[in-house]
Amino acid sequence: MKKDKKKDNDLTIIFRHLIPELRPYTWRILGSLSITGLVIGADLFQPYCFKWLLDAATVTEKYPVILQCLLLLLGLAFVRTLFSYWEIYTRSRVGEAISAQYRRKTFEHVLHLPLATLHDMEESAFEHRIMHDCGEIGRVYVSSKFLPTIANIIQTMALTLLILVLSWQVGLVSILVFPIGWLISQRMARRSHTQVMQQRTLVEQGHAMLQEIFSCIREVRAVGNEAGEIRRWDNWLHRYGSVICRTTTQHQFVRLTLTHLIHWIGLCIVFGWGGWQLLQHQLTVGSLLALSLYIQQLYTTLTSILSGRIETGEVANSLEALAAVFRLPREWPDQGEHTRKEGPGKLEFAQVSFSYKNGAEKIQNISFTSDPEQMSGIVGPTGSGKSTLMNLCMRFYEPTSGKIFLDGQDIAEIAPHALRQQIGLVSQDIQLWNTTIRENLVYGLHCDVTWEHVLEVCQRTCVHEFVQRLPEGYETVVGSRGIKLSGGEKQRIALARTLLRNPTILLLDEATSALDSLTETAIMKTLLQEWGKKNRILVAHRLATVQEADQIIVIENGKIVEMDAPQILCHQNGLYAKLYHTQQLVTQKR
Ligand SMILES: Nc1ncnc2c1ncn2[C@@H]1O[C@H](COP(=O)(O)OP(=O)(O)OP(=O)(O)O)[C@@H](O)[C@H]1O
Numbered sequence: 001m002k003k004d005k006k007k008d009n010d011l012t013i014i015f016r017h018l019i020p021e022l023r024p025y026t027w028r029i030l031g032s033l034s035i036t037g038l039v040i041g042a043d044l045f046q047p048y049c050f051k052w053l054l055d056a057a058t059v060t061e062k063y064p065v066i067l068q069c070l071l072l073l074l075g076l077a078f079v080r081t082l083f084s085y086w087e088i089y090t091r092s093r094v095g096e097a098i099s100a101q102y103r104r105k106t107f108e109h110v111l112h113l114p115l116a117t118l119h120d121m122e123e124s125a126f127e128h129r130i131m132h133d134c135g136e137i138g139r140v141y142v143s144s145k146f147l148p149t150i151a152n153i154i155q156t157m158a159l160t161l162l163i164l165v166l167s168w169q170v171g172l173v174s175i176l177v178f179p180i181g182w183l184i185s186q187r188m189a190r191r192s193h194t195q196v197m198q199q200r201t202l203v204e205q206g207h208a209m210l211q212e213i214f215s216c217i218r219e220v221r222a223v224g225n226e227a228g229e230i231r232r233w234d235n236w237l238h239r240y241g242s243v244i245c246r247t248t249t250q251h252q253f254v255r256l257t258l259t260h261l262i263h264w265i266g267l268c269i270v271f272g273w274g275g276w277q278l279l280q281h282q283l284t285v286g287s288l289l290a291l292s293l294y295i296q297q298l299y300t301t302l303t304s305i306l307s308g309r310i311e312t313g314e315v316a317n318s319l320e321a322l323a324a325v326f327r328l329p330r331e332w333p334d335q336g337e338h339t340r341k342e343g344p345g346k347l348e349f350a351q352v353s354f355s356y357k358n359g360a361e362k363i364q365n366i367s368f369t370s371d372p373e374q375m376s377g378i379v380g381p382t383g384s385g386k387s388t389l390m391n392l393c394m395r396f397y398e399p400t401s402g403k404i405f406l407d408g409q410d411i412a413e414i415a416p417h418a419l420r421q422q423i424g425l426v427s428q429d430i431q432l433w434n435t436t437i438r439e440n441l442v443y444g445l446h447c448d449v450t451w452e453h454v455l456e457v458c459q460r461t462c463v464h465e466f467v468q469r470l471p472e473g474y475e476t477v478v479g480s481r482g483i484k485l486s487g488g489e490k491q492r493i494a495l496a497r498t499l500l501r502n503p504t505i506l507l508l509d510e511a512t513s514a515l516d517s518l519t520e521t522a523i524m525k526t527l528l529q530e531w532g533k534k535n536r537i538l539v540a541h542r543l544a545t546v547q548e549a550d551q552i553i554v555i556e557n558g559k560i561v562e563m564d565a566p567q568i569l570c571h572q573n574g575l576y577a578k579l580y581h582t583q584q585l586v587t588q589k590r
Pocket residue numbers: 119356357359362380381382383384385386387388389
């Protein structure tokens with residue numbers, strides 16, 4: 001995902017992108033912080049109890065006070081434990097709610113991105129945004145860093161005040177350590193931002209690689225390249241390992257150094273100065289103990305603030321990555337008319353040209369009309385642009401020039417959502433959901449259909465024929481992407497699924513290529529007779545599939561080279577006749 005050239009400071013990124021998103025959770029955050037306030041209160045009270053206890057033992061020598069202080073401390077410990085549980089719970093709830101809000105928003109946005117945008121991206125990138133980055137923001141950052149940091153800042157201020165009250169000289173000197181720590185952490189935060197970026201890129205590459213290997217597992221097995229893939233994976237592991245090792249070492253080093261160094265320096269100051277004040281009888285033993293406990297607490301909160309500061313790089317990266325996703329323009333509902341009255345389904349291409357991003361023109365100046373009740377066949381050599389034409393009809397891509405009209409209306413003025421309710425596409429690459437055949441058949445149906453109607457369509461598309469032989473019939477689970485079905489079975493389900501939506505225009509892109517001739521003939525008969533009122537456009541390599549078509553459009557290198565009825569074209573000396581005779585020859589030889 002592209003990033004802006006000018007880099008913002010990570011705190012600026014957090015303020016710009018995260019804070020506005022927290023607004024709906026203001027009350028929940030305030031509730032969580034109030035509980036944190038109770039925990040802080042208990043922490044602040046504890047050293048004072050010890051001071052009273054020690055002063056009672058060394059100065060006033062009152063044993064009952066010691067017992068009272070001990071009871072108070074034990075009570076405080078139990079109450080604090082309860083408050084802490086409640087605090088962690090409310091904080092996690094806020095964090096999870098924010099993650100869920102980001103996940104919902106990102107998922108919804110990605111679902112509405114144009115196909116062209118989705119195809120340009122690494123498939124796993126969006127998955128990573130939704131699963132990792134959204135979790136990073138809410139669960140990791142807000143619940144365990146952002147809210148604790150606010151609490152730590154409040155606690156730091158209270159502690160500073162208490163220390164100053166107990167001994168202002170010790171207080172002032174011990175606070176001086178903070179600016180030094182802040183400077184170190186600012187520097188580390190900048191470096192960490194870059195390292196986190198490297199880490200993120202590597203993680204995404206790893207995800208993409210795994211996804212690719214597992215989706216191509218048949219090919220890996222077929223060519224026996226398991227060793228090659230293991231080498232590729234090892235290579236990634238090696239690169240990832242060294243980046244993680246470097247980042248973790250630096251993080252841990254800074255965190256430990258800050259924690260130990262600051263603690264030690266702080267304690268030396270307290271006991272050095274405090275000891276001297278004790279000798280001068282300006283401080284009691286109880287006050288010295290309370291001071292040292294407060295200083296310990298102060299430095300613990302300070303180091304949490306500082307290490308939290310170093311780790312802001314990670315969440316800033318996630319926020320920036322999500323902001324980049326949100327900047328990608330949506331396909332719908334911003335464009336075109338949302339609802340549309342159904343027409344007869346006349347489709348007209350008027351001088352349409354198209355090129356994929358930064359590429360040569362794959363469709364050049366194409367004009368043709370396909371009328372209702374007509375069957376048009378599109379044929380041509382592989383790579384000539386037939387599927388691209390289908391994609392343009394569906395508005396998966398926009399023509400670079402020219403227009404496509406549906407019943408006289410430019411499809412650029414119709415919202416893709418409304419357009420696609422009228423056009424049914426069965427594409428070459430059939431995707432089935434990993435669920436039952438029944439659920440696959442009715443997937444995405446907007447209108448109510450009876451099971452009898454589903455069965456009727458299944459019979460016409462020869463689905464019923466193979467499903468009834470399956471032990472679990474329509475309740476058979478088809479596996480991931482329909483892996484448990486044959487290519488022809490998948491095609492039949494896809495065809496039935498499209499016909500159930502009852503579109504006005506049917507686009508069949510090699511939709512029967514995997515069927516045996518008998519099944520294909522039966523389905524073509526249905527298309528000709530039962531669905532004869534629809535505008536049907538068939539892309540086919542096998543010319544027998546389109547021999548009953550009213551017109552054939554022959555495409556070569558993105559241009560229409562011939563267009564007429566098949567009976568006429570096969571007697572001309574063009575590309576269609578050449579393809580036709582070659583296929584006949586091959587069939588005769590067999
Ligand atoms: N998403 C894409 N990005 C860039 N180029 C593409 C994309 N999809 C297809 N192409 C290119 O566009 C050209 C036309 O492809 P298209 O799939 O439309 O051909 P086709 O006639 O349907 O081929 P086939 O008969 O093999 O299915 C090809 O050169 C192909 O490489």
